[in-house]
Amino acid sequence: MITKESNVSELEKNVAELTAQLKHREDELAVINSVQEGLAAQLDMHSIYELVGEKLREIFKAQVIDIVTYDHDKNIIEDQYSFEKGDRTLLGAREAKGFRKHVIETGELLLHNSNVDEAMLKFKNEILIGETPKSQIYAPMNAEGKVIGVISLQNLDNENAFSDSDVSLITTLANSMSVALKSARLFDETNHLLNETKQRNAELAVINSVQESLVAKMDIQGIYEMVGEKMREIFKAQVIDIVTYDKNKNLIEDQYAFEKGDRTMLGPREPNGFRKHVIKTGELLVNNHDVEQAIRDYGNEILIGEIPKSQIYVPMNVGGEVKGIISLQNLDHEYAFSDSDISLLSTLVNSMSVALENARLFDETARLLKETEQRTAELAVINSVQEGLAHELDIQSIYDLVGDRIRDLFNAQAVVIANLDVEKGVEHFRYAIENGKRFYLASRPLDKLRQHLIKTRQKIVINKNLEEAFTNFGMKVAPGTELSQSVVFVPLIIGEKITSYVSLQNVDQENAFSDADIRLLETLANSMSVALENARLFDETNRLLKETEQRTAELAVINSVQEGLARELDMQAIYDLVGERIRTLFNAQAVIIANLDTEIKVETFKYAIENGQRFYPQPRPFDKLRKHLIQTKQKVVINNDRESFVWFGNKTLPGTKPMQSG
Numbered sequence: 001m002i003t004k005e006s007n008v009s010e011l012e013k014n015v016a017e018l019t020a021q022l023k024h025r026e027d028e029l030a031v032i033n034s035v036q037e038g039l040a041a042q043l044d045m046h047s048i049y050e051l052v053g054e055k056l057r058e059i060f061k062a063q064v065i066d067i068v069t070y071d072h073d074k075n076i077i078e079d080q081y082s083f084e085k086g087d088r089t090l091l092g093a094r095e096a097k098g099f100r101k102h103v104i105e106t107g108e109l110l111l112h113n114s115n116v117d118e119a120m121l122k123f124k125n126e127i128l129i130g131e132t133p134k135s136q137i138y139a140p141m142n143a144e145g146k147v148i149g150v151i152s153l154q155n156l157d158n159e160n161a162f163s164d165s166d167v168s169l170i171t172t173l174a175n176s177m178s179v180a181l182k183s184a185r186l187f188d189e190t191n192h193l194l195n196e197t198k199q200r201n202a203e204l205a206v207i208n209s210v211q212e213s214l215v216a217k218m219d220i221q222g223i224y225e226m227v228g229e230k231m232r233e234i235f236k237a238q239v240i241d242i243v244t245y246d247k248n249k250n251l252i253e254d255q256y257a258f259e260k261g262d263r264t265m266l267g268p269r270e271p272n273g274f275r276k277h278v279i280k281t282g283e284l285l286v287n288n289h290d291v292e293q294a295i296r297d298y299g300n301e302i303l304i305g306e307i308p309k310s311q312i313y314v315p316m317n318v319g320g321e322v323k324g325i326i327s328l329q330n331l332d333h334e335y336a337f338s339d340s341d342i343s344l345l346s347t348l349v350n351s352m353s354v355a356l357e358n359a360r361l362f363d364e365t366a367r368l369l370k371e372t373e374q375r376t377a378e379l380a381v382i383n384s385v386q387e388g389l390a391h392e393l394d395i396q397s398i399y400d401l402v403g404d405r406i407r408d409l410f411n412a413q414a415v416v417i418a419n420l421d422v423e424k425g426v427e428h429f430r431y432a433i434e435n436g437k438r439f440y441l442a443s444r445p446l447d448k449l450r451q452h453l454i455k456t457r458q459k460i461v462i463n464k465n466l467e468e469a470f471t472n473f474g475m476k477v478a479p480g481t482e483l484s485q486s487v488v489f490v491p492l493i494i495g496e497k498i499t500s501y502v503s504l505q506n507v508d509q510e511n512a513f514s515d516a517d518i519r520l521l522e523t524l525a526n527s528m529s530v531a532l533e534n535a536r537l538f539d540e541t542n543r544l545l546k547e548t549e550q551r552t553a554e555l556a557v558i559n560s561v562q563e564g565l566a567r568e569l570d571m572q573a574i575y576d577l578v579g580e581r582i583r584t585l586f587n588a589q590a591v592i593i594a595n596l597d598t599e600i601k602v603e604t605f606k607y608a609i610e611n612g613q614r615f616y617p618q619p620r621p622f623d624k625l626r627k628h629l630i631q632t633k634q635k636v637v638i639n640n641d642r643e644s645f646v647w648f649g650n651k652t653l654p655g656t657k658p659m660q661s662g
Contacts (some may be wrong), residue, residue, distance in 0.1 A: 012526065046080065053081030056151070056173070060166065064133060064154035070096065070104055070147055077104075077150070084130045085156070091128060098125025103138045104147045107320075109171055110138040114159040135161035139170045141178040142320035143350075145282030148182055175319030182350065221255070227352065228256030231326065234348075235341060239308060239329035245271065245279055245322055252279075252325070259305045260331070266303060273300025278313045279322045284346060285313040289334040310336035314345055316353040323357050395539035396430065402532065403431030406502065406524065410517060414484065414505035420446070420498055422454055430500075434481050434507065441478050449473035453491050454498050460489040461518060464510040486512035490521050492529035499533060501525075553585050572606065579607035590656070596622070598630060610656050617653050638662045 049067055057065050067081040071093075077100060079090040096104050102123055103110050112119045113135045119125070120132070133154035141149040151174050155161035224242055232240050242256040246268075252275060254265035271279055277298055278285050287294040288310045294300070295307070308329035316324040326349055330336035399417055407415045417431040427450055429441040446454070452473070453460055462469045463486045469475070470483070477483050484505040492500040502525055506512035563577060575593055583591045593607040601622045608615040625636060625647045638647060639661050652658050 012523065049080035053083065056153075057083055059173075060153055060170070062153045063156050064130070064152070066152050067149060068100065068152075069149040072146060080149070084154075087130065089129055098123045099136070099138050100150050100152075103140050103150050107140050107142060107147050109140065109167065110136075111162065111167055112136050113162060131156050134159045137162050137167060137170055139174040141174050143178045143182040144315070144317050145320065148178060172319075178319070223356070224255040227356065228258065231328075231345075231348070232258055235328055235345070237328045238331050239305070239327075241327050242324065243275065243327075244324040247321060255324075259329075262305065264304060269303075273298045274311070274313050274327075275325050278315050278325050282315050282317055282320075282322050284315065284342070286337065286342060287311050288337060306331050309334045312337055312342060312345060314349045316349055316356065318353050318357040323353065395536055398532070398535045398539075399430040403433065406504075406521075407433060409524075410504055410521070412504045413507055414481070414503075416503040416505070417500060418503075419500045420450060420454060422498070432478070434505075437480075439478060439480060447474045447476070449475055449489065450501075453489055453501055457491055457493060457498055459491070459518065459522060460487075461513070462487050463513065466510075482507040485510045488513050488518055488521060490518075490525040492525050492532065494529055494533050499529070556581055556585065575606040579609065583609060590659070590662075596626060596630060608653065613655075615653060615655060623647075623651065 053065060053067055056062070056067075062083075064084045065081070066079060066083070068077040068079050070077050074093075075095060076093045077096045078093040082088060082090050098120070099110055116133055116136060120127075133156050135155040135158060137153045139151045139153075140147045141151060151170065153162065153166070153170060228240060228242055231237070237258075239259045240256070241254060241258070243252040243254055245252050249268070250270060251268040252271045253268045257263060257265045273295065274285055274287075291308055291311060295302070308331050310330040310333060312328045314326050315322045316326065326345070328337065328341075328345065403415050403417050406412070406417075414434040415431065416429065416433075419428045419430060421428065425446050426443050427446055428443045429439075432439040432441050449460060466484055466487065470477075484507050486506040486509060488504045490502050491498045492502065502521065504513060504517070504521060569577070579591055579593050582588070582593075590610040591607065592605065595604045595606060597604065602619050603622060603626055604619045605615075605617045608617060622630070629636065636647070638659065
């Protein structure tokens, strides 16, 4: 007999597994985001490796970490990032030896948690710089079936420094970031070439449009449809198909198919011929002529449609495994695909593979949750947090989502979610509602009940005699609310630390909450505590990223000035540089830079542009706004034409339009 308790236990186990997977996925995304951040900031490849190395060092808190890349053609490795107790020495290109040679040749992770000296003799490893470690991990970075580099973590002081979890995480991270780093390297090389030839990067424009569409869509079939249509548009292909591959079942399945207007998609089937070869080798396959002979050589079977004259099959590699194949075919011409087509398709597929796999995994997870046919309260709340993250909501909006979800679930009169700042002895209310009315309560010192909650880390249930309990605990009724008759407080615990609590309250009835209600709320608290903490960390990360973007923008403007000084430009030319930089940065219709002479009360325009047209206004006396700026030294923000009229009346610069915001 399956009891309710066993169901809850199984759900808790599932939630724990999902939470661990989420943590690993967050670490993966943190590293991949470092690469994307570098790309977005147009950093050089060395700086991207620096970002990734620092992110890995932060995740593992490693004493020693290095990243080397491997050139198969030259059979050499080269340090891209190195850190040993503060030493950042990078060694030059050299032949792979010892541990790294073994990892490159086998493509397998190498772990020594003890007896590293013996391992050095066995693998003929040579220490070129630094100390001999006590524990070490060497993890391969695989892309397209090849080792493209090695990540090493080392501990100089302790044996058995790396747990199974560390090994699992570095393996996952190495697999996840390999394609991203390879794409970043290709991006870097492409940028270098295109800068020399002064050509626009068509590949990146396409990749960006695909990624933009991926972000905007969540339905997996819609994403495959969008990708297929985009690829067909780029290559003007007569035939294009996208199949996914399930390694466990050894089955491929069409996700997008187009052949001269025919959109027939075949169901799951074993791979044969060309696709079987690509899955086995992980390598691109091109047949630009004599496809009939190739069909015989590979034992390929045409299930539908015509025999092509030219064809390309490109694997979608993620973490060293083929997750699918994209195929282009031409039914009329041999040699229909140029080297440029092959290169572009390879680049696009490499760039899209991780995004498509993540979208597929997201869709698969959603499908599995639906197939369980159970609307578990834990997942409903966690999904609220994830929904907030997916929509890039701020942390308060996520608390609102969670609070509303709990209120609906329990049909509660009152719900409170609050953060507990133990160090400062203060609680911060994140969500408070009573009888459908939202309250925005000020932070306040912890009372005895909250202190008891923190000390015991146990739920508090008061189902009667609330007036007495309020007195004993030194509790106060929040302004505008009523004294409750029944209350439940459940802590949200991260590790050993209580970060928040959730409270259900009823203002009309004693004994309003059953044992089942309390158990469910405890289960929810256990399930959502990590999710909310991750959301908080996500919010904090977003804030830091925005600050970084702002610093980058500031530096761009400062660099414009420095560029002008370095080129010994005159002052007006420097104003022009800065003005153009600001206009590009904000995509602004109008930008003005003016000097204010407070002695003669005149402003002199140094740069003025509106809708692409430069203006050269004459100096003029201070108006009301300029006087205000000088007096207060504070910014002025105008968000509508009414505010604009207050400051300017009907005055505008000659030839320009009245502003709506500024």
